[in-house]
Amino acid sequence: MKLWGGRFTKKTDSLVHEFNTSINFDKRMYAYDIKGSIAHVTMLAKQDIITKEEADEIEKGLLSILEDIDNGSLEIDGSFEDIHSFIESTLISRIGDTGKKLHTGRSRNDQVILDMKLYTRDEIKEIDHLLKNLLEVLLKVSQNHTKTIMPGFTHLQKAQPITLAHHFMAYFEMFKRDRSRLKDIFERMNELPLGSGALAGTTFPIDREYVATLLDFKGVTLNSMDSVSDRDFLVELLNAISLIMMHLSRFCEEIIIWSSDDYKYIELDDAYSTGSSIMPQKKNPDIAELVRGKTGRVYGALMSLLTTLKGLPLAYNKDMQEDKELVFDAIDTVKTSLLLFAPMIDTMTFNKDTMYKSCQNGFTNATDVADYLVVKSIPFRDAHGIVGQLVLHCINHHKSLDELSLEEYQSIHPIFEEDIYEAISLETCVNKRTSIGGPSEESMNKVIAINETYLKNN
Numbered sequence: 001m002k003l004w005g006g007r008f009t010k011k012t013d014s015l016v017h018e019f020n021t022s023i024n025f026d027k028r029m030y031a032y033d034i035k036g037s038i039a040h041v042t043m044l045a046k047q048d049i050i051t052k053e054e055a056d057e058i059e060k061g062l063l064s065i066l067e068d069i070d071n072g073s074l075e076i077d078g079s080f081e082d083i084h085s086f087i088e089s090t091l092i093s094r095i096g097d098t099g100k101k102l103h104t105g106r107s108r109n110d111q112v113i114l115d116m117k118l119y120t121r122d123e124i125k126e127i128d129h130l131l132k133n134l135l136e137v138l139l140k141v142s143q144n145h146t147k148t149i150m151p152g153f154t155h156l157q158k159a160q161p162i163t164l165a166h167h168f169m170a171y172f173e174m175f176k177r178d179r180s181r182l183k184d185i186f187e188r189m190n191e192l193p194l195g196s197g198a199l200a201g202t203t204f205p206i207d208r209e210y211v212a213t214l215l216d217f218k219g220v221t222l223n224s225m226d227s228v229s230d231r232d233f234l235v236e237l238l239n240a241i242s243l244i245m246m247h248l249s250r251f252c253e254e255i256i257i258w259s260s261d262d263y264k265y266i267e268l269d270d271a272y273s274t275g276s277s278i279m280p281q282k283k284n285p286d287i288a289e290l291v292r293g294k295t296g297r298v299y300g301a302l303m304s305l306l307t308t309l310k311g312l313p314l315a316y317n318k319d320m321q322e323d324k325e326l327v328f329d330a331i332d333t334v335k336t337s338l339l340l341f342a343p344m345i346d347t348m349t350f351n352k353d354t355m356y357k358s359c360q361n362g363f364t365n366a367t368d369v370a371d372y373l374v375v376k377s378i379p380f381r382d383a384h385g386i387v388g389q390l391v392l393h394c395i396n397h398h399k400s401l402d403e404l405s406l407e408e409y410q411s412i413h414p415i416f417e418e419d420i421y422e423a424i425s426l427e428t429c430v431n432k433r434t435s436i437g438g439p440s441e442e443s444m445n446k447v448i449a450i451n452e453t454y455l456k457n458n
C-alpha cells in the first residue's frame with residue numbers, strides 16, 4: 001500500500017505508521033488533490049510526456065473518485081498514509097497501469113503544497129465572505145443608531161458621549177482591515193508551486209505556466225526549493241485569523257459587559273444565549289464568551305506553526321505536515337465564530353434609554369464644559385482646572401454637571417452664562433464633533449455613505 005515500499009524489506013512498525021500518517025486530517029483536501037492532479041496530467045499530455053488517451057483515462061478515473069467521495073459511496077480509507085497515496089492507489093485499482101503514470105514529474109512535496117494553496121485560497125474567500133456579511137450587519141445597525149447616544153469609555157471609565165453607530169463603526173474599520181489583509185495574503189501566495197518536484201524540479205519538459213493558467217494562479221514560483229518548503233502564507237493566514245479573532249474577542253468582551261445586569265445596554269436574543277442548570281433567572285452570553293475563549297487557541301496555532309518552522313533546513317521536512325491541523329482548526333474556528341457572531345449582533349436589542357441615562361452620569365460632558373470656557377477665551381489648562389472644581393462640587397452635592405444652577409456655576413467662575421446648558425447637552429456634545437471620524441450624526445452619515453460604497457465595490 002506504500003508508495004515508497006520498493007527499497008524496504010520490513011513492514012513499517014504499526015505505531016510508526018500511525019505517528020507518520022496524515023490521512024485523518026489531510027483527507028479534507030481530496031477535491032483539491034484531484035483538481036491538481038487533473039491539471040498535472042493535462043499538462044503532461046500537452047507536453048507529450050504521456051499520451052492524450054492516457055491523460056483522458058486518468059482524468060476520468062480521478063473524476064469518478066471525486067464523484068464517489070462526494071456522494072459517499074467511496075470512503076477515504078484511514079489506513080493509507082495520506083490523501084495523496086489514497087487517491088493514487090484508488091486510481092490504479094480503478095484504471096490499472098495507466099494510473100501509475102499520474103505521478104510522473106511530480107513529488108508529494110510539490111503536490112501537498114499545491115493542495116494547501118488550493119484549499120486556503122478557497123477558505124480565504126469564504127472567510128472574506130463571512131467578514132463581508134458581518135460588515136453588512138454592522139452597517140445596518142449603525143444606520144439605525146446615529147442618534148443613539150451612549151458613553152464612550154477609556155480605561156472602562158465613562159469618557160465622552162458617542163453614539164452606538166460610532167461604536168459599531170469602529171469595529172467596521174477593524175474588520176475592513178482584516179479583509180484587506182486577507183486580500184494581500186491571497187495575492188502573495190497565488191503562485192503555482194507544482195513542478196518543483198521533491199526540491200530540484202524535474203527532468204521532464206513540463207510547462208508550469210500552463211498548469212498555473214489551468215489552476216488560476218497568477219504565475220509560477222521561481223525557486224523549487226523555496227516552493228516546497230514555503231509555509232509563509234500559512235503563518236500569514238494564521239496571523240490574519242488571529243487578528244480577526246482578536247477583534248471579535250474585544251467585541252465579545254463588550255457584549256458580555258453590556259449585557260450584564262449592571263449595564264443592561266443590550267439584550268441578547270434568546271436564540272443566542274444560554275441558561276444555567278441551577279440558577280433559573282440566568283441568561284448567559286456563552287457565545288460571546290466562547291468566541292473570546294477560542295481566540296486563545298487560534299493564537300496558539302500561530303505560535304505553534306512559527307515554532308515548528310523555526311530552524312528547518314531547506315527544503316521539505318516532515319515537520320511541515322504539522323501545518324495542517326493547526327491551519328484547519330484555526331480556519332474552522334474563525335468561520336464558526338463569524339457565522340454565529342453576525343446574527344448574534346443582528347438579533348440583539350439595544351436599550352437606548354439605559355444607554356442615554358448611563359451617559360448622563362459620569363460627567364461625560366466635562367470636556368465640553370472646558371471647551372465652553374476656552375471659547376470664552378480662558379486658556380485650556382485653566383479651564384481644565386475650573387471644570388475639575390465643578391466636578392468636585394458635583395460629587396459633593398450628588399449632582400451632574402447639567403443639574404448645577406447658574407449660581408453654582410458662577411460661584412466657581414463668573415464667566416458662566418445661561419448658554420452653558422445648551423453647550424453641554426449630550427446632543428451638542430455629540431453633534432458638535434463634526435470632523436470626519438467623529439461621532440456627530442453629520443460625520444457618521446458621511447462615513448456610512450463611504451462604507452456603503454466600499455461594500456458595493458468589495
Ligand code: ARG
Nearest residue numbers: 022082108109112318320321
Ligand atoms: N503528509 C505530508 C505533509 O503533509 C505530505 C508530503 C509528504 N512528503 C514526503 N516526502 N514524505 O507534508
